[in-house]
Amino acid sequence: MTSVALVQGSPSKRSKTAAVMGVVEQMLESAGLRTKRVDVRSMPFDALASADLANFEIQSAVSAVVSSDAVVIATPVYKVAYTGLLKTFLDLLPQDALHDTTVLPIATGGSFGHLLAIDYALKPVLTALGARTFVSSVYLLDQAIHVDQTSVQMDEADRQRLVASVEELVRAVVRRQTAVV
DSSP states (O other), X not given: OOEEEEEEXXXXXXXXXXXXXXXXXXXXXXXXXXXXXXXXXXXXXXXXXXXXTTSHHHHHHHHHHHTOSEEEEEEEOBTTBOOHHHHHHHTTSOTTTTTTOEEEEEEXXXXXXXXXXXXXXXXXXXXXXXXXXXXXXXXXXXXGEEEOSSOEEEOHHHHHHHHHHHHHHHHXXXXXXXXXX
């Protein structure tokens, strides 16, 4: 069965980025894909910061990414870049971790001034990890995402862009799996 790693890089406990990732997870599972969550915030910080690759949780997270057919990376944008927490995790991945992996980058931010953070900060690192196939990135404004205990609401145009990118990811993964068989 096709699997997708969901790497969520927000350090915040009540993260709109994490809420958006939950929406993506539901869409992928509805499409019949198996998801594996990698919530970097939940990893043992000492093991993460010291690059303790012997730590079971770190090993499991790295393995989830390396063994997946696709990866969704979601991060808030701070100071025109993805989070330091996400960078710390990405630094633990093997150099070719994303080789032959389809990637969907998602970012949330406070203004459209951070829109290019995906292309100029995040994608170069993902490319260095071997990613060559990207589906359409999604950048969402924080103020357009409303989270309560039971739902995630966003502007209809934003929701449609998110749906379109997730559908593009599903098609890419299914196409690749069909070509392999």
